[in-house]
Amino acid sequence: MSEANCLFCKIREGAIPAKVVYQDEHCLAFEDINPQAPMHVLFIPRKHIATMNDLTPEDRELVGSLYIGAAKLARERGYADQGYRVVMNTGPNAGQTVFHIHLHLLAGRPLHWPPG
Template identity: 85%
Template sequence: MPESDCLFCKIRDGLIPAKVVYQDENCLAFEDINPQAPTHVLFIPRKHIATVNDITAEDRELVGSLYIGAAKLARERGHADTGYRVVMNTQRDAGQTVFHIHLHLLAGRTLHWPPG
């Protein structure tokens, strides 16, 4: 998919509105429009990367910044001690529906395993 057709690139570029809750030089985070927990935030890299399969060694810092941002927001929202989940789906069978990598931060309720 070309970057110009990517939903998350359009959010990143301000072409589609989103409730942004965190951002830094590497990533942007916004509330999920179909939340699966009281806290459900998506962290995306500013660089378009379609799937985990497309991450390169040069993307280490970029991808790491998604986790750093998620941990920071979890602390700010009071979930660091009670617990939270971060997950990144890869390809359709795993539930990836937007092909721009994104880290889900889920918290605010008891999360069971396996997730489904």
Template identity: 80%
Template sequence: MSDCLFCKIRDGQIPARVVYRDEQCLAFEDINPQAPTHVLFIPNKHIATVNDITPEDREVVGQLFVAAAKLARERGHADNGYRVVMNTQRDAGQTVFHIHLHLLAGRSLHWPPG
């Protein structure tokens, strides 16, 4: 998508603090962090919302979680805990319509969120 912010980050047209990359996904620091660790994991393939995920996307969506768990371990959050969340549509807080998995860690996270 030519007007997608995250596609532009993926393609290097907009700078970001990239912390992880593989053949299926990219991760970068959130520009408005809500926790000491707040990283966004996006698939390289443009998928607008969770509603648009197809059975063929299982592997790439699963890779977002594998990559998030790997980074959480590397940053020392695996034992104390971390949160992963994916918002869907505006009422849930989705502001960029390219699915992205938030990894939040480094402080006590309360429930329910927002």
């Protein structure tokens, strides 16, 4: 999928509205429109990268910022001590439906293992 047709790139650019809850120079985070937990936030890099398979060594800081932002938001919302989950799906069989890498941050209910 090209950047011009990417749902998350359109959200990043403000062409599609989203409830933004965190942002820094590398990433943007917004509430998931179909939450699977009381807190379900998506962290996307500002740079369009379709899947984890497309990452390069130069993307280390960018991907790290997704995790740092997720941990910061989990702490701010009071979930750090009780626990939260972060997951990034890669490819259709893993459940990736938008081909712009994104980190799911889920918390607020017991999250069993293995996930579905």
